[in-house]
Each structure stands twice: as structure tokens, then as C-alpha cells.
Amino acid sequence: MSTELRSPQDTERWLCAGLCLIRHEDLTADALTSAVPWLLATLAESPALPPPAFIADLGRLVAGVPLAPSAPVPDTQPRLRAAVRAYDDHVLARLAAEPHLEAVSAALARLPETLRPRGVAFLVARVLTRMGFTAGSPVSPALARRVLERPPSELLQAGYTALRESGTSTALDRLTEGYEAMASAARRAHALLGDAESFTLENLEHLQGKAQRMALEQAVEAAEALSRTLPPKLRARPVSTAPLPMALEDEAAFPQGGFSSVSNVGSLENLVTSELVYMEDEPNLDLFDVRYVEGELLYYTRDESISVRRRRVITFVLPPDLVDARVKDAGVRWQRVVVSLGLLLCLVRRLSLWLGSEELHFRAVFLHAHDGSAPLEAERGLCELLLREWRARGTAEVVTAATLDDVLADAEARAKRARVDLVLLDASSRVEKMSHPGASRVERHVLDLSGPSPRVRTIRDKREDLDSRKSEAPMGAALNNDPWEAWVGVTLELAQGLL
Structure with missing residues (x-):
């Protein structure tokens, strides 16, 4: 620019x-006051700001407030008027139609009031990143705070005065170029919101610092990218384990069976309705009271059938040598360890x-190092955030273990009552214990991350050892040439193997 x-x-x-162009039915001092914390939080996120109205418009949009037309741009600024119209069509209209907008709005609404400006600032930065917008205007934080601390009525008056200026104005030219750049970038963007935004907002309260937030965003983005390569449905292999009695996931769920018989024991909601004929209007004791005291009232009883389902336990093992995967390979947008966590998600x-x-x-399961240290502590915290939804349901857990032998022994014990799959994310290419397990009921998968192109080795018994890099394996040549295609291939292999 x-x-x-x-x-x-x-x-100034x-x-x-820029503030005078906020989409508000009747732009008042109160409406401007609510946008000031969003502007200051965005300035703390990045020193280069987009047009100020965009920050307020996005904040109001995700807050569920309908956007109204802005104040008309004077005829003396035809280029600015055209740029604002393009911004309406290509930025705001697309944001309002984004399928992830509802999830993002819900995640923002669940944040504490003090964190919402930070959440809006995060969304502004993410949307601009998705658009590839790099035409922000550098603004001094001290100057911005000094200007925004002025009474809102003065800000509006100064803004309307600037908009009515005739001729060339540096401020209006910069504002026009910002709107034009945003509209142009939005036309090229694939999507303006995604799962990464809602996921990060849901965990924003628990994130410790910007580094962890960026790691979470990248892991979710990697999970989205890998998920798009998988087919909508895969057929599961037939298994030999029989269904076992299970506890209902929801404690408030109704029993599985319906009414099956009549008994003298039960609760009033299951009372046989014909028993009400014994009730009389007189205040004295009636036959209903007598039958109740004597325990002769009839109640429906339910068939308390047992819910039976197949049990599955899938264990992901992350050894300490996975720190060697904190590298970025050519052709892949994220670090190798980040993509592996995205694959897990x-x-x-x-x-x-x-x-x-x-x-x-x-x-x-995160393994300790030989000296008892935990080199993957940052990855473990990130994994806890990634699996927070399933951990809250009780269907996932993030734990630590001393050695791989302990994990294998635990898997063998669980295999007595469930089908157990074990996935080892290995970056050292030393998997002798996994490669030659002997007789075992645990199906083992080794994801070798020692090179740019990952590979999968699946071990079901001593006679079967499948390696995705063998020449007879499908897509073998493609996996070796393109690291990202290798990730796509191993994701499909693991999904098929775990089914």
C-alpha cells in the first residue's frame, strides 16, 4: 500500500x-463504548490494525447482534464508498453466511465477560490470517489509547468531520485502501471461519500464553486438513469379541425396556390408572388410602434389560523421543509433532x-524419560486441551506411564474384556518390542515419525507385519515423494486399521 x-x-x-463506519442502526456513544475494549484487545494482539469498523462489526456479529447499514459515505469520497460496498458484499456477507458462525458465537458467549474482548481480538486475527490480509495500519498503542479514552461523542464528531473532507486525505486514503484490500483478500479466501476458531475459543480460558494457543490452533488445523482427506464412511472389520454388558452413558437415561408386568411395589408415577377408582371425595379414609397402607395398590414394572455393546480401547503412546519430531518438513505447514497431535484428534x-x-x-499415554523427566510436558497439556470434550464425557483420558512395558501389560489386561488397539508414535525408529510381540491379543500399530514421510506398521500377530513403505504397499511411491501425501496415506491406513 x-x-x-x-x-x-x-x-487520529x-x-x-473508521469508527463512524460501524454497522449500527443508530450509531451512538453507547454503541461506540462497547467497541473500545475490542479495539484495544486487537491492538494488543497485533500492532497493525484493519479498518476499525471491521473489529466492531465482527464483534457484534459473533455476539448475535444483527448488523445494520452504516452511515452513508459522502459523495465527496466515491472511492471510499465503493470500497465500503465491496467490504459489505465480500467480507460481512460471507461472515454472516459462515456455517461455523453459530459455533463460534456459542463459544464466545461461554467465555467470562472479562475474556470476551480477548476472544474478539483472537477472531479478528484469525479471520485476517485466513484471508491473507497483510495491509494493516501500524498504530501506536499509546496513541490509540489516548484517542479512545476521549468521550465517544467527540470521537464521532471528529470522524464525521474527517469523512466530509473534500479532496485528498491521507487518513481516508489509507482507510479506503484497507477496505479494498480486505474485499480483495476475502474473495480469494476459502473460508473465513473454521473449527479451529471455535475450538480455541472454547479453551481460551485454559490456554497459558500465546505459544500454547498457536500450537492448539495449528493442531486443530492439521486435524481439519487430515479429516477432509478421509471418506465420510469406512466399513469396520468383523470382530470376534462378543458384546458385553455396559453402563448407560447418561445417568438420566430411561431404562432400555418398557412395561412388562404389574406388581404391588413401585412408584406413584407407575401407578396403574384403574387404581384411582378407589379414591373418593369425602375427607375420610377411602379404599385407596387403605390399599396404599396395606401395600395392595398395583404398579407397572419395567423390563430392566441390560445394554450390551462391544468394548473398544484405543491407546495412543507418545514416548519421550517424540521431541525429535519438533521439526518442520518441506511441504508441510506444521511441525511433525503438531501434525501427529492433529492426527490423534x-x-x-x-x-x-x-x-x-x-x-x-x-x-x-505419555511416557517418562529414563531419568524420570517429562520432556513432552507441553505436548501433554496440549493433548489435554484437544481431548477436553471427550475427557468431560469420560470416554478419553490423558495419563503418564513409566515405560512402554507398563503400557503393554495394561493393554494385555484390558484385552481380556475388550478389543484393544495400541498406536505408538515413534520418532526414533527403534520399535523392537512393538515389532516382535509374540502371541498377543492387542493389535499394535507403529507410526514411524523418524523421517519427513511417516509410515505405519501394523502388527496383528507374529505372521503379519504390514509396512506402508514396502514396495507392494499401495501408494508406496507417493508416500516417499511428498511428506504431506504420506500423512494423508497413514491417516487412512490407521483409520482402516483401527476400525
């Missing part, structure tokens, strides 16, 4: 004029959907 805000006066006019989501009729339990 050619125009720059060189003086504090230009920056840019801020005030992708599989948990898809398997929960595909195997909804079975009792699923996911376990993420």
Missing part, C-alpha cells in the same frame, strides 16, 4: 473516521462417529 499514516493527526483521523473424532454403537475409550 502506498499511503502511510505518518503523523499522529492522520492516525483514521481511527475516528482427527482419529478420535472420526472413530467416535464411525463406532458410535460401541463403547469407546481413548487413552493418550
Whole structure:
């Protein structure tokens, strides 16, 4: 962009004029006051601001407030008027039609009041990143605070005065270029909101610092990218384990069976309605009271059938040498360890959907180093956030273990009453114990992350050892050439193997 805000006066006019373009039915001082915390939080997030009205418009949109037409741009600024119209059509209209807007709004509404400006600032930064918008205007935080601390009526008056200026104005030219750049970037963007935004907002209260937030965003983005490559439905393999009695997931769920018989014991809501004929209007004791005291009233009884489902336990093992996967490979947008966590989240989501009729339990086990330290402590905290939804349901847990032998022994014990799958995320290419297990009821999968192109080895018994890099394996050549295609291939292999 050619125009720059060189003086504090230009920056002040840019801020005030931009605030006057907020989409509000009747822009008043109160409406402007609610947008000030969003602007300050966005300024703390990034020193380069988009047009100020966009921050307020996005905040009002995710808050569920319908957007109204802005104040008309004067005829003296035809280029600005056209830019604002393009912004309405290509930015606000797309945001209002985004399928993830409802989830984002719900996640923002659940945040504490003090965190909502930070949530709006995060959304502004994410939307601009998705659009590829890089034409923000650098604004001094001290100058912005000094301007925004003025009475809202003064800000509006200064803004309307700047908009009515005739001729060339640095502030209005910069504002026009910002709107034009946003409209142009939005036309090229695939989506303006996604699952990463709602997921991060849901966990914003628990995130410790910007680094962890960025890691969470990237892991969710990787999970989304991998999930898009999977088919909507995969057929599960036939299994030999029989269904076992299960506890209902919802304690308030109704019993499985209907009414099956009549008994003298029960609750009043199950009373046989014909028993009410014994009630009389007189205040004296009637036959109904006598039958109640004597225990002769009849009640319906339910058939308390037992819910039976197949049990599945899927364990992901993350050894300490996974720290070697904190590298970024060519052709992949994220670090290797971040993609592996995204793969874990992708599989948990898809398997929960595909195997909804079975009792699923996911376990993420982080192993200690030989000296007892926990080098993957940051990844463990991130994994707890990624699986927070399933942990709240009681279908997932994130735990630690001393050695791989302890995990294998626990898996063998669980295999007596469930089908158990174990996935080892290995970055050292040393998996002798997993590769030669002997007789075992646990199906084991090794995800080798020692190179840019991951590979999967599936071990079902001593006679079967499937490696995705063998020449006879499908897509073998493609996996070796393109690291991202390798990730896509191993995701499909693991999904098929775990089914």
C-alpha cells in the first residue's frame, strides 16, 4: 500500500473516521463504548490494525447482534464508498453466511465477560490470517489509547468531520485502501471461519500464553486438513469379541425396556390408572388410602434389560523421543509433532462417529524419560486441551506411564474384556518390542515419525507385519515423494486399521 499514516493527526483521523463506519442502526456513544475494549484487545494482539469498523462489526456479529447499514459515505469520497460496498458484499456477507458462525458465537458467549474482548481480538486475527490480509495500519498503542479514552461523542464528531473532507486525505486514503484490500483478500479466501476458531475459543480460558494457543490452533488445523482427506464412511472389520454388558452413558437415561408386568411395589408415577377408582371425595379414609397402607395398590414394572455393546480401547503412546519430531518438513505447514497431535484428534473424532454403537475409550499415554523427566510436558497439556470434550464425557483420558512395558501389560489386561488397539508414535525408529510381540491379543500399530514421510506398521500377530513403505504397499511411491501425501496415506491406513 502506498499511503502511510505518518503523523499522529492522520492516525487520529483514521481511527475516528473508521469508527463512524460501524454497522449500527443508530450509531451512538453507547454503541461506540462497547467497541473500545475490542479495539484495544486487537491492538494488543497485533500492532497493525484493519479498518476499525471491521473489529466492531465482527464483534457484534459473533455476539448475535444483527448488523445494520452504516452511515452513508459522502459523495465527496466515491472511492471510499465503493470500497465500503465491496467490504459489505465480500467480507460481512460471507461472515454472516459462515456455517461455523453459530459455533463460534456459542463459544464466545461461554467465555467470562472479562475474556470476551480477548476472544474478539483472537477472531479478528484469525479471520485476517485466513484471508491473507497483510495491509494493516501500524498504530501506536499509546496513541490509540489516548484517542479512545476521549468521550465517544467527540470521537464521532471528529470522524464525521474527517469523512466530509473534500479532496485528498491521507487518513481516508489509507482507510479506503484497507477496505479494498480486505474485499480483495476475502474473495480469494476459502473460508473465513473454521473449527479451529471455535475450538480455541472454547479453551481460551485454559490456554497459558500465546505459544500454547498457536500450537492448539495449528493442531486443530492439521486435524481439519487430515479429516477432509478421509471418506465420510469406512466399513469396520468383523470382530470376534462378543458384546458385553455396559453402563448407560447418561445417568438420566430411561431404562432400555418398557412395561412388562404389574406388581404391588413401585412408584406413584407407575401407578396403574384403574387404581384411582378407589379414591373418593369425602375427607375420610377411602379404599385407596387403605390399599396404599396395606401395600395392595398395583404398579407397572419395567423390563430392566441390560445394554450390551462391544468394548473398544484405543491407546495412543507418545514416548519421550517424540521431541525429535519438533521439526518442520518441506511441504508441510506444521511441525511433525503438531501434525501427529492433529492426527490423534482427527482419529478420535472420526472413530467416535464411525463406532458410535460401541463403547469407546481413548487413552493418550505419555511416557517418562529414563531419568524420570517429562520432556513432552507441553505436548501433554496440549493433548489435554484437544481431548477436553471427550475427557468431560469420560470416554478419553490423558495419563503418564513409566515405560512402554507398563503400557503393554495394561493393554494385555484390558484385552481380556475388550478389543484393544495400541498406536505408538515413534520418532526414533527403534520399535523392537512393538515389532516382535509374540502371541498377543492387542493389535499394535507403529507410526514411524523418524523421517519427513511417516509410515505405519501394523502388527496383528507374529505372521503379519504390514509396512506402508514396502514396495507392494499401495501408494508406496507417493508416500516417499511428498511428506504431506504420506500423512494423508497413514491417516487412512490407521483409520482402516483401527476400525
